[in-house]
Amino acid sequence: MSHLENLVLKIWRQNGPGDAGRFQSYRIDRISDEASFLEMLDVLNEKLIGEGLEAITFDHDCREGICGTCSLMIDGRAHGPQKGTATCQLHMRMFKSGDTIVVEPWRATAFPIIKDLMVDRSAFDRIIESGGFITASTGGAPEANLTPVPKPVADAAMDAAECIGCGACVAACPNGAANLFAAAKVSHLNLLPQGQAERWSRVQAMVESMDDYFGSCTNHGECEAACPKEISIDFIALMHSDYLKAKIKDRKLISQQ
Amino acid sequence: MAQAVQSRPPVTGSAVTPRKRRKFFLLDLYSTAVGKKYAMAISGIMLIGFVLAHMIGNLKMFLGAEDFNHYGEFLRELLVPILPRTVALWLMRFGLIAAVGVHIHAAYGLTILNHQARSVKYQGPRDYQVANFASRTMRWSGIIVFLFLFWHLADLTWGWWNAVGNDGTFVRGDVYGNVVRSFERVPVSVLYIVANIALGFHLFHGVWSLFQSMGWNNPRFKAWRRYIAVGIATMIVVGNVSFPLAVLAGIVGE
Ligand code: HEM
Ligand code: FES
Numbered sequence: 472m473s474h475l476e477n478l479v480l481k482i483w484r485q486n487g488p489g490d491a492g493r494f495q496s497y498r499i500d501r502i503s504d505e506a507s508f509l510e511m512l513d514v515l516n517e518k519l520i521g522e523g524l525e526a527i528t529f530d531h532d533c534r535e536g537i538c539g540t541c542s543l544m545i546d547g548r549a550h551g552p553q554k555g556t557a558t559c560q561l562h563m564r565m566f567k568s569g570d571t572i573v574v575e576p577w578r579a580t581a582f583p584i585i586k587d588l589m590v591d592r593s594a595f596d597r598i599i600e601s602g603g604f605i606t607a608s609t610g611g612a613p614e615a616n617l618t619p620v621p622k623p624v625a626d627a628a629m630d631a632a633e634c635i636g637c638g639a640c641v642a643a644c645p646n647g648a649a650n651l652f653a654a655a656k657v658s659h660l661n662l663l664p665q666g667q668a669e670r671w672s673r674v675q676a677m678v679e680s681m682d683d684y685f686g687s688c689t690n691h692g693e694c695e696a697a698c699p700k701e702i703s704i705d706f707i708a709l710m711h712s713d714y715l716k717a718k719i720k721d722r723k724l725i726s727q728q
Numbered sequence: 729m730a731q732a733v734q735s736r737p738p739v740t741g742s743a744v745t746p747r748k749r750r751k752f753f754l755l756d757l758y759s760t761a762v763g764k765k766y767a768m769a770i771s772g773i774m775l776i777g778f779v780l781a782h783m784i785g786n787l788k789m790f791l792g793a794e795d796f797n798h799y800g801e802f803l804r805e806l807l808v809p810i811l812p813r814t815v816a817l818w819l820m821r822f823g824l825i826a827a828v829g830v831h832i833h834a835a836y837g838l839t840i841l842n843h844q845a846r847s848v849k850y851q852g853p854r855d856y857q858v859a860n861f862a863s864r865t866m867r868w869s870g871i872i873v874f875l876f877l878f879w880h881l882a883d884l885t886w887g888w889w890n891a892v893g894n895d896g897t898f899v900r901g902d903v904y905g906n907v908v909r910s911f912e913r914v915p916v917s918v919l920y921i922v923a924n925i926a927l928g929f930h931l932f933h934g935v936w937s938l939f940q941s942m943g944w945n946n947p948r949f950k951a952w953r954r955y956i957a958v959g960i961a962t963m964i965v966v967g968n969v970s971f972p973l974a975v976l977a978g979i980v981g982e
Contacts, residue, residue, distance in 0.1 A: 712943025
């Protein structure tokens with residue numbers, strides 16, 4: 472086990488939603504390279520508390536990359552310099568002694584800052600809610616093979632369902648668009664047979680509620696590069712085509728696709 | 729820098745939100761961001777079709793004055809006698825004007841939306857991974873091409889500026905002579921070349937982007953989308969830039 476020395480952290484401090492906020496620099500003299508990025512912040516917070524200063528507020532929960540609570544723009548990249556992982560899975564070995572690391576909250580009008588590095592991502596909940604639920608009655612657990620799902624379809628739906636709703640796509644997007652999030656959430660239901668009944672109304676409602684909060688996709692591809700689950704922008708194309716169909720299809724013919 | 733925390737409307741848990749009365753479906757579609765991207769993509773495809781045909785048609789200037797002017801006349805005679813002379817040409821022009829109008833209107837609306845979506849910018853530097861120069865300058869390359877379009881019409885269609893800085897006069901119908909007279913002025917040639925390079929960047933991203941906007945990503949051809957974009961952009965830039973260069977080099981001249 473080795474250590475990193477003399478790190479400088481430039482961290483965004485903001486007392487509350489109304490505060491202007493500013494970067495503040497902190498020194499980390501020595502930290503294990505096996506510490507995760509969040510553990511490093513924990514160590515810093517312990518030190519701050521010991522000095523009678525206010526701890527840095529940041530979001531975290533599972534710390535194993537499955538809950539989507541952690542965020543952080545690290546050196547200008549959502550979830551930091553490692554591909555395909557959330558901030559909680561980022562380790563200090565990705566940095567070098569003497570590095571200056573800039574840490575900012577997600578920035579989007581739809582994600583107002585609550586305090587320091589913590590933002591309110593409930594705009595995502597608004598999109599999910601608008602999509603509604605699946606009306607297929609579940610009852611007791613059905614026989615697993617009652618509804619046949621072809622393997623490639625199940626795989627694609629699963630790829631979309633990997634989305635943990637962390638908001639990195641919006642944070643990374645130069646336009647503050649949420650198309651990757653919405654596309655993942657639309658697609659994991661729209662691909663499956665169980666999701667067909669509300670396919671068109673779902674995509675229409677979710678795309679339109681997205682407009683209330685977020686920007687518009689110009690296909691830079693930054694979202695895919697930032698996504699801790701590496702969800703493909705192919706789903707965005709799928710959502711776009713489903714949205715157009717939602718507008719022009721005769722919904723009585725849903726079984727005809 | 730202050731932002732308000734969103735107030736939470738009641739959780740409905742259903743897709744049945746009260747919606748305003750639906751407009752005619754095309755207007756309804758256009759009122760959303762995804763719909764505007766469809767409009768941009770379709771108007772973009774129309775404009776690409778024009779730019780390609782325009783470039784290929786202009787290659788006739790390498791065959792000499794007679795062929796080139798004959799081609800100009802052919803455009804005016806298109807679909808005669810089904811339609812009277814120049815009517816087909818004017819229909820195409822109206823289509824293109826409409827396409828430019830829609831394209832710019834949608835670009836403007838979406839740009840505003842995008843700026844509102846990040847009202848407070850990142851305060852530290854961004855480290856972009858895949859966004860490229862072309863994709864990040866679409867608005868600028870688009871504006872350059874649009875301004876150039878005016879110069880181009882004033883120069884070679886209306887003839888306002890065709891004879892400024894040279895000793896000839898603009899002759900309606902002598903397309904070949906007008907082109908040669910215009911490009912013999914070095915600054916004008918440079919302007920054409922710069923504007924076409926801007927167009928090349930616009931299309932490098934635009935052609936790739938339109939597949940995503942239109943929802944065209946069949947795995948059979950998905951991998952080709954970048955090559956198609958590079959191919960179309962290169963073809964248009966090389967073709968168009970060859971005209972001023974040919975005039976300056978004396979390959980095309982009187
Ligand atoms: C007249 C001035 C123009 C302006 C202000 C303009 C602006 C824009 C903007 C802001 C975008 C969106 C960027 C994106 O989504 O990636 C765009 C996309 C595009 N533009 Fe233009 N543009 C102009 C002219 C043109 C011309 C002359 C052509 C074709 C020869 C063209 C073809 C395209 C295409 C194909 C797209 C992609 C559409 C899509 O993503 O769905 N544009 N333009
Ligand atoms: S804390 Fe749960 S994903 Fe990072």
